[in-house]
Amino acid sequence: KAGVTQTPRYLIKTRGQQVTLSCSPISGHRSVSWYQQTPGQGLQFLFEYFSETQRNKGNFPGRFSGRQFSNSRSEMNVSTLELGDSALYLCASSLGDSPYGYTFGSGTRLTVV
């Protein structure tokens, strides 16, 4: 079956702009979680959506937001981009039983200039 698909793979944005990233989970998976990966901070949890509702949230400013659609696809949005937002953004999907059976996508590499 198809894995977790993240689009786009690469993005270059200018400081102050906003960006939307997309994640299509494995078919049948209802939970989608988002992570930010940077060399300095490692992998940090952003938020998790389950059945279109945010179920968990990490310690990121309100500029980071997300949503999930009825088909379980999820988007995350970052507004007023800062240079420090440059990172690999990963999403992971699972059936919904917390991280059991998590499968990660290949990520979206965001560069803010």
Place this chain on the structure above:
Amino acid sequence: GESVGLHLPTLSVQEGDNSIINCAYSNSASDYFIWYKQESGKGPQFIIDIRSNMDKRQGQRVTVLLNKTVKHLSLQIAATQPGDSAVYFCAEVDSWGKLQFGAGTQVVVTP
């Protein structure tokens, strides 16, 4: 988890030797742990997991050991191959069901 920094610790291993990657976790209440492998340009890939009611679990060429007394996890890779070169992360599931990742260890397999 481990403290994070700009540079990952690196484990250099000769092909064919066994590798041992260590990880300290932070929450004594965590009851589920996972090891992930991340190759360049890819997302983390599940390797093996272990629940807190076990102290050892074996997979194909990999073994995870859990020492709850000292909050320590290790991943052993037998007969390390060039394809094992990657960054390895341990992760613990916190009380909210979220994954908390360690900083990662870069494994470099030399011929």
